[in-house]
Amino acid sequence: MTPMPKLLQLELILFAILGGCALVQQQIEIQAQSKNPPLPSAAVKAKPVTVPSKLPSRITPAASLKPAPGKATVTALDPVFVGAGDIAECSKPEDELTAQLIDKIPGTVFTAGDDAYPNGTTEDFQKCYDPTWGRFKARTYPTPGNHEYNSPNGDPYYAYFGSRAGAVGKGYYSYDLGEWHVVALNSNIDAQTGSEQERWLKADLAAHPKACTLAYWHHPVFSSGLHGNNPKMKDIWQTLYDAGVDVVVNGHDHQYERFAAQNPEGKAEPKRGIREFVVGTGGAELRELASLRPNSEVQNTATYGVIKFVLQPKSYSWQFIPIPGKTFTDKGTQACVSTS
Numbered sequence: 001m002t003p004m005p006k007l008l009q010l011e012l013i014l015f016a017i018l019g020g021c022a023l024v025q026q027q028i029e030i031q032a033q034s035k036n037p038p039l040p041s042a043a044v045k046a047k048p049v050t051v052p053s054k055l056p057s058r059i060t061p062a063a064s065l066k067p068a069p070g071k072a073t074v075t076a077l078d079p080v081f082v083g084a085g086d087i088a089e090c091s092k093p094e095d096e097l098t099a100q101l102i103d104k105i106p107g108t109v110f111t112a113g114d115d116a117y118p119n120g121t122t123e124d125f126q127k128c129y130d131p132t133w134g135r136f137k138a139r140t141y142p143t144p145g146n147h148e149y150n151s152p153n154g155d156p157y158y159a160y161f162g163s164r165a166g167a168v169g170k171g172y173y174s175y176d177l178g179e180w181h182v183v184a185l186n187s188n189i190d191a192q193t194g195s196e197q198e199r200w201l202k203a204d205l206a207a208h209p210k211a212c213t214l215a216y217w218h219h220p221v222f223s224s225g226l227h228g229n230n231p232k233m234k235d236i237w238q239t240l241y242d243a244g245v246d247v248v249v250n251g252h253d254h255q256y257e258r259f260a261a262q263n264p265e266g267k268a269e270p271k272r273g274i275r276e277f278v279v280g281t282g283g284a285e286l287r288e289l290a291s292l293r294p295n296s297e298v299q300n301t302a303t304y305g306v307i308k309f310v311l312q313p314k315s316y317s318w319q320f321i322p323i324p325g326k327t328f329t330d331k332g333t334q335a336c337v338s339t340s
């Protein structure tokens with residue numbers, strides 16, 4: 001074996017000390033491909049970092065990778081938030097097809113409830129949900145639906161997702177994604193003004209005054225579907241609206257629907273209203289609409305798929321992604337309430 005040049009040895013030690021195992025490998029590869037003498041350290045350090053294709057959504061990008069001021073705000077490093085509601089039924093294949101969409105989409109996965117049919121039992125989660133969307137469990141932030149609560153207190157749901165589902169029996173929690181605050185709520189428990197959940201939400205929003213906020217849960221306040229408008233979370237809507245929240249995502253009605261920005265009374269308010277999406281398209285049987293509600297901008301009742309949000313620092317983009325063989329899509333971009 002040829003002895004290693006001293007300069008190369010020193011570089012390797014230096015990189016190892018700095019924890020730069022990947023750089024060492026990179027350097028070795030550079031050396032292997034080149035007949036030239038080892039590159040000077042400075043040249044190696046200046047080499048641009050290759051961004052992994054599956055960058056975890058919570059990693060803060062290096063300053064050098066942020067877009068320059070004035071340039072386009074959409075970058076590969078903005079957090080991605082993808083999911084749907086009404087997902088896993090053992091008797092149907094579409095939950096696997098929507099899971100295959102998410103296979104190709106790095107980022108945070110959400111569920112908008114009715115995750116495991118028919119009753120959210122331990123068996124429903126293990127046999128129906130786990131083989132499909134369960135493979136994203138490590139990057140999933142779920143919410144429960146009424147089908148999870150067909151099991152007493154939703155206990156198997158909390159057991160399956162563990163601490164990721166929030167406190168057992170409560171199921172509401174929040175987290176940050178990039179510049180966004182994200183709130184997961186539970187529409188199966190008390191949500192009136194003054195309830196424990198509503199008081200928690202008010203305090204949580206006050207403690208996280210981000211420019212942009214998204215909230216999600218199962219039962220929509222506004223829906224043109226068979227279940228229709230459901231006032232159960234209307235007080236929550238008021239609390240969200242008062243705090244300038246931007247986006248609400250729900251399931252329960254098995255359709256895709258996008259509303260214009262509205263206030264809690266359902267009146268259009270383009271500047272400060274909340275835009276609601278109903279995305280009950282994760283795999284459960286799709287259903288027709290019942291009655292078209294005011295400010296409903298887009299509806300589709302024939303396409304399974306997921307919604308993908310890109311959470312930019314002061315705006316968001318959405319895109320409905322259909323399963324293979326389907327063409328319906330919906331996409332757009334909007335500035336956050338506090339910045340428009």
Ligand SMILES: [Zn+2]
Nearest residue numbers: 114145146252
């Ligand atoms: Zn439901």
